[in-house]
Amino acid sequence: MRLVCLISGGIDSPVASVLMSKKGFDIIPLHFGIYPFTCEESFRRAVDTFKQLQPILGFSKVIVYPWAEVLSTIANSCPKDSYRCLLCRKSMFKVAEKICDQNSATGIVTGEALGQKASQTLANLTATSYGIKYPILRPLIGLDKSEVITISKKLAIYQEHHASCCYATPKKPAVGMDAQTLDKMWDELGFQKVIERNFEKIFQIQKFDEDIGSLLELAFT
Numbered sequence: 001m002r003l004v005c006l007i008s009g010g011i012d013s014p015v016a017s018v019l020m021s022k023k024g025f026d027i028i029p030l031h032f033g034i035y036p037f038t039c040e041e042s043f044r045r046a047v048d049t050f051k052q053l054q055p056i057l058g059f060s061k062v063i064v065y066p067w068a069e070v071l072s073t074i075a076n077s078c079p080k081d082s083y084r085c086l087l088c089r090k091s092m093f094k095v096a097e098k099i100c101d102q103n104s105a106t107g108i109v110t111g112e113a114l115g116q117k118a119s120q121t122l123a124n125l126t127a128t129s130y131g132i133k134y135p136i137l138r139p140l141i142g143l144d145k146s147e148v149i150t151i152s153k154k155l156a157i158y159q160e161h162h163a164s165c166c167y168a169t170p171k172k173p174a175v176g177m178d179a180q181t182l183d184k185m186w187d188e189l190g191f192q193k194v195i196e197r198n199f200e201k202i203f204q205i206q207k208f209d210e211d212i213g214s215l216l217e218l219a220f221t
Contacts, residue, residue: 002026003137004099005109006092007053007062009046011159012111012140014053015152019139020109027057028103030096032067045161050205052157062205065095066198073194081170083185085119086177089128091191093136098199100134108132113140113148118173130179 003025005017017027031046050062074087096108112120119128129136140148152158186192 002028002103002105003107003109004028004030004096004103004105006030006032006096006111007046007049008032008111009042009049010111011145011152012113012116012148013109014049014111014157015148015155016109016111016137016139017053018056018155018157019151020137021057027059027109028099028105029053029057029059029062030099031062031064032092032095033064034067034071045159047205049159052159056155056157060206063099064203064205066201067092069198070191070194073191077189079185080174082172082174083177083182084170085117085173086124086128086182087186087189087191089119090182090186091195093128093132094192094195095199097132097134105134107135107137109137109139111140111148112138113143113145116145118175121175123176123178124174127177127179127182130183 001024003020005013005020005027007013007017007029008031017029021027029050031050033043035043053059070091071088074084074091078084078087093108099105100108112125114120114122114125118124125138143151149158
């Protein structure tokens with residue numbers, strides 16, 4: 001059975017992917033290239049993460065979705081800055097849902113942990129998951145950051161340097177969003193059309209000895 005795993009290049013999502021692989025699932029990594037809302041170095045670090053994970057997980061490809069236009073639309077259309085992260089996360093799940101359809105996958109995996117970020121309160125996790133037709137698996141849900149780091153080191157996948165943060169993150173993110181309110185807002189703002197339009201930009205990384213410059217060019221289109 002296959003799972004689509006959202007992998008950012010941070011600490012949490014690689015651990016989540018390995019833990020689900022150990023349960024016998026085949027992992028399909030999905031990465032969202034968010035430049036210019038982060039630095040180019042973040043993508044390089046994400047590629048390093050994929051190189052490290054490939055022999056462990058045995059995947060044949062990494063699916064990369066250039067996310068800049070979608071994130072820019074969210075940032076410019078959002079009625080309140082505090083909703084940006086939630087609309088972005090829900091949009092990512094909508095993409096993951098379609099990737100599941102295309103690859104006969106049965107679920108979505110994330111590195112989210114309860115309360116670790118503002119978008120990861122129980123209310124917000126419920127809101128961003130609402131209406132997604134595949135189960136969203138969060139193997140780290142009850143762990144704190146120090147516990148995740150410990151597991152990462154035990155799995156021999158810990159790296160000192162990780163992908164940096166997103167520049168579109170608001171100063172005061174919403175922490176208690178209602179699921180139906182977020183779903184209605186997402187529909188009314190027309191993000192589905194933006195996502196579908198940008199699907200044509202998706203590319204795959206199949207060989208990790210490819211020139212990083214050419215990958216950067218594709219990721220930041």
